[in-house]
Amino acid sequence: MAKKVKVNADACIGCGLCVSTAPDVFAFTDDGKSEVIGDVADESQVDEIVASCPVGAIEED
Numbered sequence: 497m498a499k500k501v502k503v504n505a506d507a508c509i510g511c512g513l514c515v516s517t518a519p520d521v522f523a524f525t526d527d528g529k530s531e532v533i534g535d536v537a538d539e540s541q542v543d544e545i546v547a548s549c550p551v552g553a554i555e556e557d
């Protein structure tokens with residue numbers, strides 16, 4: 497089942513990890529932050545994606 501995530505733009509440092517590992521879920525905004533462009537298709541990957549952000553900017557929505 498697809499799950500939604502969100503990015504805290506104030507916390508995001510634009511490292512690009514989420515954009516490169518899940519390009520169907522995250523993309524860069526014009527100011528170099530990450531934004532959510534899609535759902536996480538595999539629910540089991542949500543915890544890993546949330547945990548992978550070095551500054552904890554990704555949250556389950």
Ligand code: SF4
Nearest residue numbers: 508509511512514549
């Ligand atoms: S992994 Fe975290 S800090 Fe890096 S671009 Fe994604 S949301 Fe921003």
